[in-house]
Amino acid sequence: MDYGKVSLEKHYQWQGKIEVVSRVAINSRADLSLAYTPGVANSCLAIQKDILQGFQLTRRSNLVAVVTDGSAVLGLGNIGPEAAMPVMEGKCVLFKQFAGVDAFPLCIRSQKVEEIVNTVALLAGSFGGINLEDIAAPRCFEIERRLKEICDIPIFHDDQHGTAVVVLAALINALTVTGKKMEDISITINGAGAAGLAIAKILLRSGAMDIVLVDKAGIVDKELPESNWAQKELASLTNKTRKQGGLIEAVKGADVFIGVSAANVLSQNMIKSMAKDPIIFALANPIPEIMPQKALAAGAAVVGSGRSDLANQINNVLAFPGIFRGALDARAADINDEMKIAAAKAIAGIIKQEELAPDYIIPSPLDKRVAPAVAKAVERAAKII
Secondary structure, rough: OHHHHHHHHHHHHOOOOOOOOOOOOOHHHHHHHHHHHOOOHHHHHHHOOOOHHHHHHHOHHHHHEEOOOOOOOOOOOOOOHHHHHEEEEEEEHHHHHHOOOOOEEEEOOOOHHHHHHHHHHHHHHOOEEEEEEEEEEHHHHHHHHHHHHHHHOEEEEHHHHHHHHHHHHHHHHHHHHHHOHHOOEEEEOOOOOOHHHHHHHHHOOOOOOOOEEEEOOOOOOOOOOOOOOHHHHHOOOOOOOOOOOOHHHHHOOEEEEEOOOOOOOOOOHHHHHOOOOOEEEOOOOOOOOOOHHHHHHHHOEEEOOOOOOOOEEHHHHOOHHHHHHHHHOOOOOOHHHHHHHHHHHHHHHOOOOHEEEEOOOOOOOOOOHHHHHHHHHHHHHHHHH
């Protein structure tokens, strides 16, 4: 199937993938008086006295805003907020289908940090959580940081943390398959943007000791002039052996390659230079850093990609619906590292030990067990904290 062509035809038919559906029927004057005036005034006054009552008296407790500026959309780049709308609607569909979360797209006509932060902060009282989506780095880091400081609801940049959670889940199981341990391995991450930096952070929090980040300019180092502030901030915790050069040098002797970068940048010779039984997560879409069959032929023990037509699809949909479901159910004010790591372990735990195999280290995005398991783990972690 030509998915692009057929999808375009479908979008013309659908004329939007989401709609607002009333939860209350209005069939009489009494119905009208209860749902609207004069009866609704009592609910308004209850919220005025205690703003937290809004989570019980309105849909706010289940409503998430999916926010973008359209600057980094699905590998399409800076296509603008209106052009990003089909993706944001799709995200809202996934929230609803997988976790029963109501989500609403907000495509903002600005790419200025201050304007985006102010817009979201002013609207935050209508939502139970904010999912930031497809905002270019390093602007996305600053937007998330600022919103976390001023908002009293969870702020979650899925391109960073959703990706990181699913990568951690896949790596937990891949290490079991290969008989390696997190604290003993060396990891090369190619792509030091939003996803790459978040992956590095969650792996460091999960026990990884040896990580090397690579960007277009080469191995990330605090002395590298091309590195942005977010990369330099992490540079003091990575590349402890002070490797220099580019991807060829970074990947030599490594146990794990994680690509969140560009097509066909990892060669078979690079894989052959890695440690025995290397793990390859080539997540660039639609064309990965190396095709799985080539990676396996070069000696890779486990291979994952971002594609749905290949084994071991590492996809954010395994994470964000359940994470928000759990955070909303816990009435959490934040989604922190403990909650994210709990989500990753829950995803990994869907596959029983005896079921693990090189071509089955991560559940399918369509596995209906995933979102409830993630939600429970996140809610439990939030309440413990």
